[in-house]
Amino acid sequence: MSSSVQSPPPVVVPAGTTAGTAIRDAGLAGKGPDAIVVVRDPDGRLRDLAWAPGSEVQVQPVAADTDDGRGVIRHSCAHVLAQAVQQLFPEAKLGIGPPVADGFYYDFDVERPFTPDDLQALEKRMKQIIKGAQRFARRALESVDAAREELAAEPYKLELVDIKSDVDTAEVMEVGDGELTVYDNLDPRSGEAVWGDLCRGPHVPTTKHIPAFKLMRTAAAYWRGSEQNPQLQRIYGTAWESQEALDGYLERLAEAERRDHRRIGAELDLFSFPEEIGSGLPVFHPKGGIIRREMENYSRQRHEESGYEFVNTPHIAKSGLFHTSGHLPYYADTMFPPLSFEGEDYYLKAMNCPMHHLIFRSRGRSYRELPLRLFEFGAVYRYEKSGVVHGLTRARGFTMDDSHIYCTPEQAPGELRSLLRFVLDLLADYGLSDFYLELSTRGEGGKFIGSEKEWEEATETLRRAAIDSGLELVPDPGGAAYYGPKISVQAKDAIGRSWQMSTIQVDFNHPKRFELEYTAADGSHQQPVVLHRALFGSMERFFGVLTEHYAGAFPAWLAPVQAVGIPVADEHLEHLQQVAKALRAKGIRVQVDASDDRMQKKIRNHTTQKVPFLLIAGGKDVAAGAVSFRFRDGSQINGVPVDRAVAEIADWVARKENVSPSAENFEADG
């Protein structure tokens, strides 16, 4: 997201003067994408332009095309939406209406859900309101009682007033800072209040300062985020500093839709979700199977090189095992119901760890064996609620590239550091390079087991490893698994979206529950530390993320079909068959298109299938013992000698180049 190239210099606001006047006197923009919409006071608080400080202060002007500026525009736009809703649906009660990433929403309690037609009508009314240049005017309420009186008809707002002390968060914009304020929308001519809303602000000066907006969709949302509360109807919208910025945003959404792995998976014949199998249970077609196999093979190789040992475990086990692990007591509702036979309940496994622990425990272990690193592509099944299943990124059956590292407490810090390095290196090999880390720690509630001290130690160990990596570290309080804290690696894809990939967890709980132990050098029996880690999260999710990252144009080493020979005419087929044979001998997945289609059609077909190397041969090429390259981007290199073409393709694939080959970066004509 672009923002002002450089922020404007600070502005001095004399006592008794409004910030807006000072801004104007300083010659800063009052309209356009870089219009100043609010200012930041010396305490870091955003203030309306109508704010007039009691004594002289220096403020930082905030332009529309900054993150803060957009946030204010969006928040103001949410007010305009609420006004429009209450005009068109007078019975609507207001929930909350904060800005969010890329937009805003407002929740309403209404008789019936909004329809697409309603959204159109609301947009129209909002445009009228914006055109009307209503002024946003801040007004402090005398007291809580005065607030209750004023908001008598708004039950949800009343609730916020009553609990205001504990909802002072970024999302609840309504109240804050020990003072209750209302923003009135004033008619510019009469000065009369047309509409008002409990709100801490700040806002743009007038509705005219909302240059571009669009209502996006409706959804239901629980009041204050709890399933126990009534569901309100939420309207999502977006607002930007200019029409161009809005268009740019809509284009980014369109691009994300074109990259959607569910769409590309069907277009490229990679995988599907047969209804007959069940929701959230993918099958991989041959082409998807090749990509998956390549992904797995490389990962396997790297793990072997890094001292992992490979194990295999079954998909179901008796209930006792999951009682021991703690899954059934704590997470029974996310496991599939049991199969009962021979007087036993068998559960599909939701995690591989219990099985791996049993392998560790299968015989006495010596400290000399540690760290013991067990690895498995282990399929797990989780009962995800019907509303959350989403393509490959949220499935009910998936394969974790799971491993459990058993080590001594002394080994743990070093093991964690090298583990994190290993994880980041391997992700980079697949073309992801923009990461940040999240540290999930213990929160309130009975979900967490183990002593405070254990948690503290484990959290510190993780934190140190995370800090050593040099990456940005985002805290996630309360996000830990029940048995220990975790680091997760978030990777950004080609269009800037973040995905949770790897998780690394310290577990001091399972060693106890499973009575894991090793014999130390002094002959004593000690409990190992267990590190859980899934590098890709799940193979399916990683597959989906890579698909979207590359928009289906997979690196040549992963591409299901790496090269296709296209003859100009049938008489050139034989020549290409020879080229294909040579490529196949080098392990390249190559086809020759001998169909009845015209050459142009073949080029189109294989281009839309995102084949990295198209090898075209006509009379000239045959005569010269050459082929002509055409790449995904349409660029060409003509007349490359066959030997050289074969060697360069094989080398490109062997190097695991992640960019798409093109005339510019492919060394075949040198």
Add this chain to the structure above:
RNA sequence: GCCGCCUUAGCUCAGUCGGUCAGAGCGACGCACUCGUAAUGCGUAGGUCGGGGGUUCGACUCCCCCAGGCGGCUCCA
């Protein structure tokens, strides 16, 4: 699980007010064409309109239930 929307040929979609509306493009298949960088032409096959129940003289169309999908909420070991 909750709210809303959606489901018509392999894919993408059209189908008015309940009654000649079972339709198109792509794909598949067949025939002709043999061509130098993103769609050659002609033809053929393919659907009990997601499944089940109901209303009606009559249902792709209206109602109910179920399944699957989409967007959110909640959740995510």
